[in-house]
Amino acid sequence: MVGAEDGAVPDGAHPGPRPTWAEELLDHLRPTSRDVHRVVTWLAHTAGAEVSLTDDTGTLIAGTAMPLDEDLVADLTSGRIAAAAWAAEGCQLRLVRVELPPPAASGVLAVARPGPFDRRTAEMVGHAAGVIDVLLRAHETTATGHRLERAAADLRLAILQLLMVEDTVSARRVAAGLWPGLLDTDTASVHVVESDPGDRDRLAAECLDAIGERALVVRCPAMDQHVIILTPGETETGALRDLVRQRPHTFLGGSARQRLAQTATAYGQAVSALAVARFRPDKAAVYAERSHPERLMDPAALRAWTAHVLRPLDSLPHHTRAELLATTRLGLEFTAVSTAKILGVSRNTVRARMERVEALIGADFSDLTARAAVHLAVNTEAGLDAVPDDGGAPAAPGLGELLAGPAVRAWAAGLLGRLDHDGRDLRRTLSGWIAAGGNAERAAQMLGVHAQTVREHVRSAEPVLERQLLTSGADLYETVLAHLALGAVPGPGLCEREAGRRSGHEAGAEPGNPDSAVHD
Numbered sequence: 001m002v003g004a005e006d007g008a009v010p011d012g013a014h015p016g017p018r019p020t021w022a023e024e025l026l027d028h029l030r031p032t033s034r035d036v037h038r039v040v041t042w043l044a045h046t047a048g049a050e051v052s053l054t055d056d057t058g059t060l061i062a063g064t065a066m067p068l069d070e071d072l073v074a075d076l077t078s079g080r081i082a083a084a085a086w087a088a089e090g091c092q093l094r095l096v097r098v099e100l101p102p103p104a105a106s107g108v109l110a111v112a113r114p115g116p117f118d119r120r121t122a123e124m125v126g127h128a129a130g131v132i133d134v135l136l137r138a139h140e141t142t143a144t145g146h147r148l149e150r151a152a153a154d155l156r157l158a159i160l161q162l163l164m165v166e167d168t169v170s171a172r173r174v175a176a177g178l179w180p181g182l183l184d185t186d187t188a189s190v191h192v193v194e195s196d197p198g199d200r201d202r203l204a205a206e207c208l209d210a211i212g213e214r215a216l217v218v219r220c221p222a223m224d225q226h227v228i229i230l231t232p233g234e235t236e237t238g239a240l241r242d243l244v245r246q247r248p249h250t251f252l253g254g255s256a257r258q259r260l261a262q263t264a265t266a267y268g269q270a271v272s273a274l275a276v277a278r279f280r281p282d283k284a285a286v287y288a289e290r291s292h293p294e295r296l297m298d299p300a301a302l303r304a305w306t307a308h309v310l311r312p313l314d315s316l317p318h319h320t321r322a323e324l325l326a327t328t329r330l331g332l333e334f335t336a337v338s339t340a341k342i343l344g345v346s347r348n349t350v351r352a353r354m355e356r357v358e359a360l361i362g363a364d365f366s367d368l369t370a371r372a373a374v375h376l377a378v379n380t381e382a383g384l385d386a387v388p389d390d391g392g393a394p395a396a397p398g399l400g401e402l403l404a405g406p407a408v409r410a411w412a413a414g415l416l417g418r419l420d421h422d423g424r425d426l427r428r429t430l431s432g433w434i435a436a437g438g439n440a441e442r443a444a445q446m447l448g449v450h451a452q453t454v455r456e457h458v459r460s461a462e463p464v465l466e467r468q469l470l471t472s473g474a475d476l477y478e479t480v481l482a483h484l485a486l487g488a489v490p491g492p493g494l495c496e497r498e499a500g501r502r503s504g505h506e507a508g509a510e511p512g513n514p515d516s517a518v519h520d
Contacts, residue, residue: 036135037062043128047121049113053098053132056105068095068110077106083126085117092116096129101136152178153219159183160218160228161344163263165326166382167319171260179213183260185232190266191240191254192274195247197224203250210239222334222341228270230263241284251277252284262382264326267342268333268473275468292474293481294380296407301397306380308396309373312360325378327353332365332375333473363492368438370492371472372480373399379474399492403485412482418464426464429457431488434480 036053040062044051052063056077058070075081076097086093094117096109109129111117117125155178162171172183195203200219204227207217211229215236220226231237237254244252253274255266269287277285294302313321330339331354340347354365363370402408419427429447433454436442440458444451458469467475483489 036132039128039132039135043111043124047111047113047124048115049111049121051112052110053107054110055100055107061100061107066110066112068108073108076108079106090114094122094125096125098129099133099136156216156218157221157344159216160230160263161342163230163260164267164330164343166261166264166322168260175216179216182213182216182232185260187257187259188230188232188263188266189237189255189257190263190270191229191231191237191252192220192267192270193227193229193240193244193250193252194223194225194274194277195227195250200225200227203227203247206243206247207240210243211236220342221344222338228267230266241282244283250283253277254284254286256287259383264329264333265379265382268330271333272468272473272475293403293408293411293478293485294376296411297402297405301402302380304396305399305402306377309361309377310381312362313357324353324357325381328357328374329378329382332371332378332477335472366437367492368434368476368480369484369489372477372484373492375474375477376481399484403481408485412485415465415479415482416486416488419461422460422464424457424460426457426461427488429454430461430469430479431483433458434483435489438476 040051040053043049044063050064050066052066053061054068054073055061058068058073069086072084072086072095076084076095079097082097084095086095092113092115094111096111098107098109100107109125109132111125113121155174159171159174162168162174168183175182193203193207204217204219207227207229211217211231214231214233216230218228218230220228229236229240231240240252240254244250251274253270253272253276255269255273258266258269273285273287276288277283310325313324316324327339327343327350330342331350333339334342336347336350336354340350343350357363357374358365361374363374365371365374403412416427419430429443429449432447433440433443436446440451440454443454447454462469465475465479467479469476469479480489484491
């Protein structure tokens with residue numbers, strides 16, 4: 001192969017001056033052209049030669065393999081000489097030492113051509129070796145930068161997962177080394193930004209650029225289209241809103257401010273708000289502080305009931321108890337697979353932890369009413385530190401007593417009364433669906449209708465109640481509690497256990513042994 005002369009215009013090219021070989025070589029340093037293989041190919045074409053780039057073990061990196069004198073190569077890679085020329089019949093050879101990134105110490109650029117190396121070709125080889133050296137070092141720097149970015153992303157995820165299981169001490173310890181002051185706060189908000197999955201990496205980078213190290217930015221391990229941001233301050237929310245406003249097909253959901261130990265609760269609120277943001281002109285929404293049933297209950301009675309329901313967990317080590325409660329809180333909001341990804345554990349671990357909680361407190365999580373009751377208990381327990389305790393210790397009521405108050409019943413009647421204006425009797429269908437544990441086929445058999453009719457009625461009830469019902473979460477459980485308050489569905493087996501335990505305590509019976517439960 002013979003290289004073209006400078007100034008020659010190849011067939012089919014536009015007329016005009018052609019860049020010199022030096023300009024062509026410099027083009028390989030442009031960000032879009034940085035490829036050692038392309039430089040080696042260019043050198044072979046331009047110099048009319050065979051070219052190989054090998055490391056200190058003789059392994060080919062780029063170009064065409066060729067036999068080389070081992071002693072000469074050893075002198076080059078050891079640094080005893082920087083370059084060498086060798087001539088044989090019908091072949092001229094140039095060898096140049098090239099620095100390589102670790103683990104290799106150095107390599108050899110070998111150029112073999114049938115004719116002698118004139119001044120132009122010799123300079124071309126020397127400068128090409130320099131460009132290759134620069135590209136290899138730049139590649140190593142870039143690779144190191146990528147490794148650091150991945151390590152930082154892994155640490156941010158680890159911090160979020162620690163907060164999700166209420167381990168704020170460890171989360172602060174991890175954050176302090178790299179992001180001092182990030183978690184020097186008692187409360188924070190959680191935001192979830194949604195975009196196309198293929199655009200998430202760029203979205204995460206833009207979030208980092210917009211708010212810097214003032215917030216915790218994490219690629220959601222469960223949802224490929226989500227970026228989770230924990231914001232200790234208020235100014236970051238405005239920056240995120242501006243970012244979402246400027247980007248098409250991007251939405252923002254935010255939580256109310258919560259204690260750091262309630263990060264899992266805040267995350268659930270942000271996801272709920274995200275569903276609303278998709279229908280907002282500004283593509284952003286904050287979790288609505290509407291009338292939740294627990295706020296209409298007697299606080300002291302609610303605390304006593306919660307403590308009674310969760311008492312079987314009190315004999316466990318603190319970290320185990322917190323781990324079980326945090327997993328259950330998330331597991332009642334999301335699927336086992338999503339919960340596992342959020343917490344960084346296997347889905348079998350999630351199921352085992354929740355089964356252990358089921359066994360300890362005597363609940364059946366296949367029952368929607370039991371799930372709603374436990375959801376109320378674990379979320380009330382998470383917020384107990386924020387609720388002032390007047391020092392009273394009333395006897396623990398049953399769930400039915402909590403829901404029997406006039407304020408709760410009025411709220412439930414107002415909520416479910418919205419369904420009465422639909423001629424399809426959505427209220428009856430919804431009650432049957434809840435009683436059937438959210439199973440459309442079983443509900444259809446109970447109601448004497450088609451399963452698809454049940455699904456359509458439940459889906460139609462969502463905009464009327466302004467709550468998501470076909471996915472687990474606070475919206476569904478509030479609707480279940482409203483049905484329980486009005487006696488529209490039977491109470492959970494948990495209530496029977498409570499009554500039995502109260503009778504047992506009154507008779508002096510010992511509580512059940514939590515050690516008999518199934519362990520992880």
